[in-house]
Amino acid sequence: MLTNFNQAIMRLHCGGILLSLTSLCFAAPAHADNEALRGKLKLSHVSASLWRADYEFNQPIEGLRFRQIGEYRAQAWKPDGKLNGVVIDKEGETYLSNAGPTTRFSFFIQPYGKLVEGEYAPINQFTDGAASIYMGFFQASAILDKAAAPKPNEIPLKIEYQGLQGETVLPPPSRIGVDPVNEKQAQAYAYFGPQQVSSAGAMQVILDPAMPVWMRDTLLVTSAKISGYFESAYQRPLLTPLLMTVALSDLESSGMSIKGGASQGQINFRVSGKQSVIDSPALRDAFSQLIAHEIAHIWQNNLAHEAIGGDAPWIHEGGAEAMSLDAMYGSGLWDKDKFLAMQTRRWNECDKLTNAKIDLASNYRAQYVCGMKRFDDTKLSIVTIWRALIAESERSGKVYSEQMVRDILTQLQNR
Numbered sequence: 001m002l003t004n005f006n007q008a009i010m011r012l013h014c015g016g017i018l019l020s021l022t023s024l025c026f027a028a029p030a031h032a033d034n035e036a037l038r039g040k041l042k043l044s045h046v047s048a049s050l051w052r053a054d055y056e057f058n059q060p061i062e063g064l065r066f067r068q069i070g071e072y073r074a075q076a077w078k079p080d081g082k083l084n085g086v087v088i089d090k091e092g093e094t095y096l097s098n099a100g101p102t103t104r105f106s107f108f109i110q111p112y113g114k115l116v117e118g119e120y121a122p123i124n125q126f127t128d129g130a131a132s133i134y135m136g137f138f139q140a141s142a143i144l145d146k147a148a149a150p151k152p153n154e155i156p157l158k159i160e161y162q163g164l165q166g167e168t169v170l171p172p173p174s175r176i177g178v179d180p181v182n183e184k185q186a187q188a189y190a191y192f193g194p195q196q197v198s199s200a201g202a203m204q205v206i207l208d209p210a211m212p213v214w215m216r217d218t219l220l221v222t223s224a225k226i227s228g229y230f231e232s233a234y235q236r237p238l239l240t241p242l243l244m245t246v247a248l249s250d251l252e253s254s255g256m257s258i259k260g261g262a263s264q265g266q267i268n269f270r271v272s273g274k275q276s277v278i279d280s281p282a283l284r285d286a287f288s289q290l291i292a293h294e295i296a297h298i299w300q301n302n303l304a305h306e307a308i309g310g311d312a313p314w315i316h317e318g319g320a321e322a323m324s325l326d327a328m329y330g331s332g333l334w335d336k337d338k339f340l341a342m343q344t345r346r347w348n349e350c351d352k353l354t355n356a357k358i359d360l361a362s363n364y365r366a367q368y369v370c371g372m373k374r375f376d377d378t379k380l381s382i383v384t385i386w387r388a389l390i391a392e393s394e395r396s397g398k399v400y401s402e403q404m405v406r407d408i409l410t411q412l413q414n415r
């Protein structure tokens with residue numbers, strides 16, 4: 001693999017950029033010019049709060065273009081060497097080489113604690129100096145010719161990670177048996193920090209060491225019980241190891257916020273605000289149910305392809321909400337009364353939104369509570385529905401859609 005990569009770089013030099021290497025050109029295969037552009041990225045933790053991203057491509061390019069993520073790159077990324085600074089344009093952010101086409105680009109990256117609406121948190125910082133960095137934002141398009149539009153496709157990247165001495169480095173997991181370069185394995189977080197991974201049932205966890213004991217206990221017990229329940233209820237092996245990280249940040253700020261997301265076998269939470277560390281039964285319930293909701297997304301996407309589509313979010317959000325309540329009950333964390341109370345609360349929330357005549361399709365909460373109610377209204381078991389949906393997505397290779405849900409429900413109801 002590596003050898004081929006080096007050969008590719010040699011061949012590229014034959015395009016006339018490095019004339020002294022011309023003699024090597026005759027040894028290169030004739031199809032060299034047609035070789036697809038690809039690259040390597042090495043993300044290194046170079047000092048306590050500094051990372052370095054080194055890109056290397058198999059062909060010289062004029063620049064890189066990234067999707068804009070708020071102010072993240074403008075504030076936290078500093079190009080190194082022969083790069084012009086960030087150019088923000090309509091499509092994204094562009095970095096151009098000021099020394100002509102080149103195969104290498106490097107950036108220094110500083111911690112960035114802000115959130116960008118509708119995006120994964122770029123960097124989750126832990127109180128012990130650890131950080132989880134979202135690797136999806138390292139994907140770039142190539143600018144081959146300054147005058148022409150950039151290639152629309154992202155460049156396939158083989159990514160390596162280098163931590164500080166003695167540091168734990170957890171790259172985003174890849175699906176078992178799938179080449180990471182081909183499956184956009186980078187759509188998840190890389191953890192750099194002093195913590196060792198611990199186990200909670202089928203789940204691996206990294207918890208912020210500043211976490212109060214009640215929160216740690218709640219998270220560990222929930223993770224073990226819920227992950228076990230999903231394994232037995234949905235009857236499929238997980239294609240990626242399941243990892244959960246929970247970072248505490250901004251504990252001085254008022255109020256409380258728990259932000260979480262599931263991506264590629266990973267669940268990452270960021271907990272902030274004074275109130276978030278004060279023990280109460282309601283907060284324990286909220287944490288547990290959120291974990292169950294995110295684990296449900298991992299199961300919805302537990303296929304060789306991306307099964308969650310973007311068109312009808314009520315399917316995966318309402319589905320995960322129903323799956324999470326079922327799992328809280330099925331795993332014994334909630335009794336029947338608690339389950340029914342939580343279900344009724346969500347149905348009522350949906351009724352309120354419906355009566356307010358808001359657009360349910362575009363309302364974030366409606367996707368959860370009214371989406372869940374649509375599944376509940378079928379009177380079928382949510383486990384039966386989602387086993388069938390997962391199997392259908394696997395069979396067809398398609399993402400979950402309104403049509404697929406209709407077809408599956410009709411099949412199940414006529415059984």
Ligand SMILES: [Zn+2]
Nearest residue numbers: 293297317320
């Ligand atoms: Zn969700």
